[in-house]
Amino acid sequence: MSIGASRPLDIERAFEGGSRYHLRDLFTPLDTLLVSGGDGRLALYAKERVNAYGCGPSPDSEIWNFASSTASTISQAAYDRAARAREELVHKTLFDEVEIAFDRRCEDMREELRDQLQLPACVDVVFSPSGTDSQLHALFLAHAVLGAPPVTIVVGADQTGSGTIHTARGHHFSMMTASGIAVRKDGAIAGLACDTIAVPLLDAASGIAMRTDTDAAVIRAIEVSLAQGRRVLLHIMDSSKLGWRAPSASCLDEIGRRWPSQIQIVVDACQARLGRRRLRSYLDRGYMVLMTGSKFFGGPAFSGALLVPKGLSRALDRIERIAPEFLGYAGRCDWPMAWTALRSRFERRPNFGQWLRWEAALAEIESYYAVPGAFRARAMAGLAIGIDSMIALSPSLRAVPSPVDTVDADSEEFTQRSIFPFTLMRHSKPVSISETSAVHRALARDMNDDVGGSVADRQVAAQRCLLGQPVRLERPDGAPQAALRLCVGARQVTEACSTDGAQAQRNVQQILDRIAHALVKIELLLDHTAAMPA
Numbered sequence: 001m002s003i004g005a006s007r008p009l010d011i012e013r014a015f016e017g018g019s020r021y022h023l024r025d026l027f028t029p030l031d032t033l034l035v036s037g038g039d040g041r042l043a044l045y046a047k048e049r050v051n052a053y054g055c056g057p058s059p060d061s062e063i064w065n066f067a068s069s070t071a072s073t074i075s076q077a078a079y080d081r082a083a084r085a086r087e088e089l090v091h092k093t094l095f096d097e098v099e100i101a102f103d104r105r106c107e108d109m110r111e112e113l114r115d116q117l118q119l120p121a122c123v124d125v126v127f128s129p130s131g132t133d134s135q136l137h138a139l140f141l142a143h144a145v146l147g148a149p150p151v152t153i154v155v156g157a158d159q160t161g162s163g164t165i166h167t168a169r170g171h172h173f174s175m176m177t178a179s180g181i182a183v184r185k186d187g188a189i190a191g192l193a194c195d196t197i198a199v200p201l202l203d204a205a206s207g208i209a210m211r212t213d214t215d216a217a218v219i220r221a222i223e224v225s226l227a228q229g230r231r232v233l234l235h236i237m238d239s240s241k242l243g244w245r246a247p248s249a250s251c252l253d254e255i256g257r258r259w260p261s262q263i264q265i266v267v268d269a270c271q272a273r274l275g276r277r278r279l280r281s282y283l284d285r286g287y288m289v290l291m292t293g294s295k296f297f298g299g300p301a302f303s304g305a306l307l308v309p310k311g312l313s314r315a316l317d318r319i320e321r322i323a324p325e326f327l328g329y330a331g332r333c334d335w336p337m338a339w340t341a342l343r344s345r346f347e348r349r350p351n352f353g354q355w356l357r358w359e360a361a362l363a364e365i366e367s368y369y370a371v372p373g374a375f376r377a378r379a380m381a382g383l384a385i386g387i388d389s390m391i392a393l394s395p396s397l398r399a400v401p402s403p404v405d406t407v408d409a410d411s412e413e414f415t416q417r418s419i420f421p422f423t424l425m426r427h428s429k430p431v432s433i434s435e436t437s438a439v440h441r442a443l444a445r446d447m448n449d450d451v452g453g454s455v456a457d458r459q460v461a462a463q464r465c466l467l468g469q470p471v472r473l474e475r476p477d478g479a480p481q482a483a484l485r486l487c488v489g490a491r492q493v494t495e496a497c498s499t500d501g502a503q504a505q506r507n508v509q510q511i512l513d514r515i516a517h518a519l520v521k522i523e524l525l526l527d528h529t530a531a532m533p534a
Contacts, residue, residue, distance in 0.1 A: 023098050025352060026090050030083055031057040034074070034360070037353030038129040038302050039174040053301060054444040054466050062464060063444070064514050068489030069241060069271065069419050069468035071294060071301035075491060077367065078299060078360035085359040086352075102350040103333045109358060110336060113305065116365045118276050122310035123283055124336045128329075129178035129354045130302035131270035131292045132163035136329050137306045138266045138288050139170055139192055139233065144315040145264050146231035149194045153221045153232060155214070155247060157198035159240035159471065160268060168235060169196045172325075179349060181328040191323030195230075197221045201237070201244055207475040208423070210244055210403035215251035222255065222263065232263045238282075239273045241471045242483065243419030244403055256285065264288070270304070272296040273419070275412030283309040293361025296418065297368060298491040303357040316342050368490035371497045376413040379493045379508055384416040386512040387486055396523050397422040400473070400483050413493075421471065421483040426526050436470050436482040439525050443467055443518065451528050461525075465518040484522075486515060 028036075034057045035042045042051060050056045053071035054063075059079050065072045074082075085105075092101040110125040128134045142150055152168040154160065163173035170192030172183040199218055203211040211217075218234070225232050234255070238245045255263060265287040269279065273296050282289050289307040293299035313336075322345050331349035335342055368376075391399045400421040424431035424439065431439075442450075443465045451461035468485030475481055496507040 023090075023093055026086055026093075026098075028352075030079075030086065030356070033086070033352050033356055034058075034082065034300055035353065037351040037355075038178050039132075039176060041130070041174075042302065042353075050444075051301065053469065054441075055301060057300070064463065064465045064518065065298070065489070065491065066486050066515060066518060067466035067468050068296050068298055068487040068491070069243075069485045071466075072298040072489060072491065073466065074300040074360055075298065075364065078363040081363040082356045082360045085356065099333070099348045099350055102352075102355070103337070106333045106355065107337050109355075109362065112362055113365070116362070116369055117279060119280060119283065119307070120310070124308040124313055124338070126306040126308060126330075126336065127334050127354065127358060128304035128306065129351065130163075131268075131290055131304040132161055132167055132173050133178060133329055134270075134290045134292075134304035134306040135164060135167035135235075135266075135268075136170070136173075136189070136192065136326070138290060139167065139194070140326060141288065141306075141308065141312065141315065142233040142264045142266065143192065143194075144319050145312060146233070147318065148231050149192075150231045150233040150264070151225045152194060152196045152235055153199060153218065153225065154196060154235045155199045155218055156201045156237035156240045156244065156268070158200040158202050159237065159242055159244065161270070164235075164268075170194050177328040178351060178354065179328050179331065179347075183325070183328070189323060189325045191321070192326060194233075197225065201240060201242075201246055202473065204474075205476060207477075207481075208473055209401050210246075214246045215248050218247045218251060219254070222259065226259065226262060232259075234263055234265045236265060236267050236287075238267050238269050238278075239271050239419070240268075241419075241468075242400060242421045242485070243271075243273065243417050249408060252285075266290060270295060271419075273414055275410050275414050277412060278408070278410035279307075281410055283307060285309075286312065288312065293358055293365060296489050297361055297364045298489045299361025299364050300357050303354065303361045305358075313339060364490055364494075367494045371493055373413065375497055375504070376493050377415070379496050379504075380413050380418060380488055381416045382508050383488045383492065383511060384418070384420075386508075387420045387488070387515060390512075390516055390519055391420060391422050391486075394519055394523070396425050396526050397519065398425055418488040419468065420486040420488075421468075422486070423473070423481050423483050424522070424526060430475075430478065430481050431526070433470065433472065433480055433482040436484065439522060440467060440470055440484055442525050443521060447521075447525065451524050453524075453528075457524055460517060460521050463517060463521065465514075465521060467518065486518070 055071050055073045059076040060073050154168050166173040170189050171186050175185050203209045267282050267289045269289050270292045272291050286309050293303040294301045332343045332346040391397045446462045448458045448462040468487050470482035473481045498504040
């Protein structure tokens with residue numbers, strides 16, 4: 001089997017019918033609905049029927065998922081919940097219009113998400129097709145809060161989603177919105193366009209470690225912006241593609257003391273790798289928080305949400321005009337019911353795909369938090385120790401160093417890392433970005449025929465494994481590299497849980513055995529250069 005990917009299906013097929021939805025749309029096959037209502041990243045490759053992340057629209061028990069930093073294959077339980085949710089909505093439409101029944105269900109989901117995250121009712125939830133769309137929603141609200149177009153300071157600009165470079169400055173991030181409206185990628189969105197300042201996290205000298213002056217760089221960027229008479233939207237990271245958090249808590253305290261009303265902070269928590277106490281503390285400080293149900297929690301890609309703290313919604317009264325181009329990035333049901341004035345300006349446009357992906361994600365979130373907190377912490381600690389040891393013992397893997405971080409009392413189960421990045425080596429020399437990407441793709445495929453060798457080797461090569469997509473690392477003394485990422489997600493913790501302590505330990509060991517298998521497959525792929533593209 002070739003490692004090269006086939007061409008995607010025509011993206012427009014996911015948006016047939018334009019922006020108008022009808023009851024008949026609910027009878028579309030569930031697999032089709034789950035990949036609808038988003039941008040081109042949801043498109044499936046024609047041959048493999050998976051998206052660019054290697055995930056299909058239906059459960060696949062034969063693939064091992066360690067890719068929750070990017071996307072995971074939908075679980076059977078999550079798929080079943082989406083199916084039930086659709087049936088329930090169809091039943092409700094016997095008594096109400098589709099849009100009314102759908103709107104009520106979205107409001108119930110807001111309450112369910114708040115309950116799972118232990119958030120008060122005063123926290124508003126804005127749903128979206130992806131974390132990238134939620135970034136535009138955050139910029140839109142920040143503009144209203146600050147009363148003027150802000151300059152966006154992006155902390156961890158080198159470790160955010162690929163769309164952030166566009167959304168941070170109010171530009172289109174794709175060629176089509178989730179509502180099916182064609183736009184010009186990187187074109188300015190009228191009324192949202194603004195300037196940005198990038199604060200990368202990678203140390204320029206090493207190209208692989210976290211810089212030590214991040215806090216100082218953030219403070220400098222704020223001082224320069226305010227000296228120019230600008231308002232600031234500070235986009236902070238918790239956590240990045242490599243699992244890093246910045247700026248520090250002490251830096252945020254300083255920002256709060258020095259500029260209590262001149263800066264709006266939005267937390268990029270799209271990875272959802274933070275304890276519920278820390279999440280609440282951000283909202284209590286007045287920060288907006290970006291999150292998804294499709295990263296750590298393991299719901300299907302894509303499902304975004306913007307958490308809006310108490311009081312911030314008052315800024316909506318200042319919004320006098322909404323640019324027509326922005327109207328394509330939300331439907332009326334995406335906004336909380338209490339935001340009546342804002343909602344009235346948007347079309348009644350139910351996004352069934354977005355809704356069903358969130359239904360699936362909520363199934364994963366509920367299962368995860370049903371696991372006792374003490375077990376969650378133990379399981380993640382045990383998996384972290386095992387993964388660190390395996391990476392350290394492999395001659396072909398070099399761990400990306402984790403920044404020294406003071407664990408706060410709000411970290412809960414995330415006192416341990418859950419993303420484990422590493423680069424690939426062959427004969428003690430770094431492997432190129434293109435070859436690393438080829439290994440990543442090959443891991444998700446049955447490579448039995450390509451690798452050959454002994455029966456044991458062929459069995460290893462046949463197993464399909466999903467790892468986090470490569471992250472580019474600039475090296476000052478050579479060609480750039482890329483880091484692959486082994487990820488512990490909610491599903492590993494949920495699957496390991498058992499009231500029988502001995503069984504729980506065996507479950508954790510089985511997960512570690514699968515991870516060891518994935519690392520051995522990497523070794524095989526590196527040894528069999530004939531199986532790699534030129």
